[in-house]
Amino acid sequence: MLQEAIPDLAKYVEPDRVRREVYTDPDIFELEMQRIHEKVWIYCGHETQVPKAGDYYAVQIGRQPMLMVRGSDGSIHVLYNRCPHRGNMMCGDRKGNAGEFFRCSYHAWTFHHDGKLRSIPMIESGYAGTPLNKESPDCSMKRAARVENYRGFVFASLAKDGPTLKEFLGKAIVAFDDMCDRAPAGEVEIVPTCFRVIQHSNWKIFLENQLDALHPSVVHQSTGRAAHEVEKQIAKQAKKGEVPLSYHMLSAFATVTIDKWDAFQTINYPYGHCILTGYMGLRPQDPDTKAYDEIMIKAYGQKRFEEIVGVNIHHVLIYPGLSVQSQLQQLRAVRPLSVDKTLTEIWHFRLKGAPEAIYRRSLAYYNLVNSPSTLINADDLENFWKCHQGLSSDGGKWVSFARHLGRDVEKDGVVETAPNCGTSEAPMRNQMKAWAEYMRG
Ligand code: FES
Ligand SMILES: [Fe+2]
Numbered sequence: 001m002l003q004e005a006i007p008d009l010a011k012y013v014e015p016d017r018v019r020r021e022v023y024t025d026p027d028i029f030e031l032e033m034q035r036i037h038e039k040v041w042i043y044c045g046h047e048t049q050v051p052k053a054g055d056y057y058a059v060q061i062g063r064q065p066m067l068m069v070r071g072s073d074g075s076i077h078v079l080y081n082r083c084p085h086r087g088n089m090m091c092g093d094r095k096g097n098a099g100e101f102f103r104c105s106y107h108a109w110t111f112h113h114d115g116k117l118r119s120i121p122m123i124e125s126g127y128a129g130t131p132l133n134k135e136s137p138d139c140s141m142k143r144a145a146r147v148e149n150y151r152g153f154v155f156a157s158l159a160k161d162g163p164t165l166k167e168f169l170g171k172a173i174v175a176f177d178d179m180c181d182r183a184p185a186g187e188v189e190i191v192p193t194c195f196r197v198i199q200h201s202n203w204k205i206f207l208e209n210q211l212d213a214l215h216p217s218v219v220h221q222s223t224g225r226a227a228h229e230v231e232k233q234i235a236k237q238a239k240k241g242e243v244p245l246s247y248h249m250l251s252a253f254a255t256v257t258i259d260k261w262d263a264f265q266t267i268n269y270p271y272g273h274c275i276l277t278g279y280m281g282l283r284p285q286d287p288d289t290k291a292y293d294e295i296m297i298k299a300y301g302q303k304r305f306e307e308i309v310g311v312n313i314h315h316v317l318i319y320p321g322l323s324v325q326s327q328l329q330q331l332r333a334v335r336p337l338s339v340d341k342t343l344t345e346i347w348h349f350r351l352k353g354a355p356e357a358i359y360r361r362s363l364a365y366y367n368l369v370n371s372p373s374t375l376i377n378a379d380d381l382e383n384f385w386k387c388h389q390g391l392s393s394d395g396g397k398w399v400s401f402a403r404h405l406g407r408d409v410e411k412d413g414v415v416e417t418a419p420n421c422g423t424s425e426a427p428m429r430n431q432m433k434a435w436a437e438y439m440r441g
Contacts, residue, residue: 009436009439009440010436012028012436013432013433013435013436015405015429016400016401016402016405016429017398017399017400017401017402018398018399018401018432019397019398019399020391020392020396020397020398020399022204022399022432022435023202023204023205023339023387023388023391023399024202024339024340024388024391024392025339026338026339028339029202029336029338029339031439032336032435032438032439033062033063033336034062035438035439035441036062036320036435036438036439037061037062037063037320037321037336038061038062038063038064038158038159039157039158039159039162039438040157040159040162040168040271040320040438041146041148041155041156041157041162041165041168041169042061042062042155042156042157042321043153043154043155043318043321043322043331043333044057044059044061044066044068044078044147044154044155044156045057045059045068045154045190046152046153046154046188046189046190046347046349047070047076047149047152047153047154048152048188048189048190048192049068049095049190049192050068050069050070050076051070052070052097053070053071053072053074053113054069054070054072054097054098054099054100054101054113055069055070055095055096055097055098056068056069056070056091056095056096056097056098057094057095058081058091058093058094058095059078059335060335060337060343061144061156061158062158062336064080064158065080065081065082065089066078066079066080066081066144066156067079067080067081067090067091068154068156069098069113069114070113071112071113071114072100072113075114076147076149076154077113077114077115077143077147078143078144078147078154078156079114079115079141079142079143079144080141080142080143080144082141082142083104083106083109083141084109084117084138084139084140084141084142085104085106085107085109085120086106086107088104088105088106090102090104090111090141092105098113101113101118102141107121108121109121111140111141114143115140115141115142115143116140116141117134117139117140120134120139144156144157144158145157145158145159145160146159146160146162148164148165150165150166150169150173150176151176151177151180151187152180152187152188153176168271169273169318170269170270170271170273171267171269171273171275171414172269172273172274172275172316172317172318174275174311174313174316174326175313175316175318175322175324175326175331176324176326178308178311178313178326178327179324179326179327179329179349179351181308181311182296182308182309182326182327182329182351182354183351183352183353183354184295184296184298184299184300184351184352184353184354185299185351185352185353186299186352187352188329188349188350188351188352189349189350189352190347190348190349190350191347191348191349191350191363194345194346194347194348195345195346195370195371195372196343196344196345196346197343197344197346197372197377197381198337198341198342198343199341199342199343199344199381199384199385200340200341200384200385200388201340201341201342201384201385201387201388202336202339202340202342202388202391203320203334203336203342204431204435205342205384205387205388206323206334206342206344206384207317207319207320207323207334207431208427208428208431209380209383209384210315210317210323210427211266211274211276211315211317211427212425212427212428213261213262213264213266213276213422213423213424214258214261214403214423215383216253216256216261217253217254217256217257217258217260217261218258219379219380219383220253220254220375220376220379221253221254222375222379223250223253223254223374223375223376223379224250224251224252224253224254224255225251225254226250227247227250227251227253227254228247228250228251228254228255230247231243231247231248231251234247242286245284245286245361245364246361246364246365246368249364249365249368249369250368250369250376253376261422261423262420262421262422262423263278263420263422264276264277264278264314264422265277265278265416265417265422266416266417266422266424266426266427267414267415267416267417268408268414268415268416268426268427268429268430269413269414269430270413270414270434271319271434272317272319272320272430272431272433272434272435273316273317273318273319274316274317274319274426274427274430274431275313275315275316275317276313276314276315276316277312277313277314278312278314288355288357288358288361291355291357292354292355292357292358293305293309295353295354295355296308296309299353311327313326313327314327317427317431319431319434320334320431320434320435321333321334321335322334325365325370328348328361328362328365328366329348329349329350329351329362330346330347330348330349330362330365330366330370331346331347331348332344332345332346332347332370333345333347340388340392346366346370346371346372348362348363348366349362350362400425401425401428401429401432402425403423403424403425404417404418404421404423404424404425404426405424405425405429407421407424408421408424408426415429415430
């Protein structure tokens, strides 16, 4: 039906612009859920969210309520959160422990952690001679078609065919390598609670903003300037002029002025993924960093240590649902709820084996930049809502992505912004290219 409603998707996406309906049409949203979110690899969560057998965590993939579950053998399963009997949701809580098996709260059918039927009350007397076959998959909880775990990050795809997780991630896999490699123990642990923000705007508006290098010094200028003023006062009073690094996290939005943003670079990959290099060098020579460096050198040796901390990325966008800041150990997962409503989950991680001070640095960034309690996030949220409102009006038909178009450097399907073109709208063009490919089916 939806295919008939959108006969010619090509007319919605041109090289430098996109029709407004792409953000506002509920039929297009439904098709996006079918052809993108319920097909590609979607981040479910980190394995440390479900450490013990029976632990589960609810997660939304496209329109499907799912459960990430730890089995008794240690493996992780992703199941539809639905009882095969009469459709009751198996777990109403966001997270918990199912015990040795799932037990439906309606008529007590029970299921193993991998979703397989375990028992039905009075099965012989109730079902002998009926068409119900307890061995049929129809009697078990349905599983996600594919589940893969990369360095603790669990992804599921609801389509049985398609690229492997590694093929899908391609070079964007650096997001997870960079985060885990920075841990002396080579792995991270999730901080098991997150901020959840519901944005009153289409999901693509959030993703397009992530690597929009033009916006920070405009949108976040007032916040950055206020922080910079305080930073200067503290520097004047403090011994040796030392100011906590957290001020820099905010003041950078003002001190990196609009003209400097072209100096950064985005690298755009197949499937809509993108990396922003440079920007916030967090290699200060304070005692905390030095203590961390020493532990890292002990764990990896000088050469490997230099390689690890030399990775120069600020942000990795994994289309269509993840924005990772590996050097600050955080990520934001995007869960579209409807055409004009989007849930973002904001998570952060501990580097296993790193000193507490390094975790505090990640927590500071989490609270100061990404959380709903900061002005930075609020600045963005206001624009997201205003964008969606404007796009819902008859004030114009198109969204423009023409900035630095034609100046990108393309090689083997990878699009790099040319020198001094860091504010290029190449990331948005790359996302829309992937979008159009998915939507063609
Ligand atoms: S709906 Fe689950 S046992 Fe009946
Ligand atoms: Fe922003």
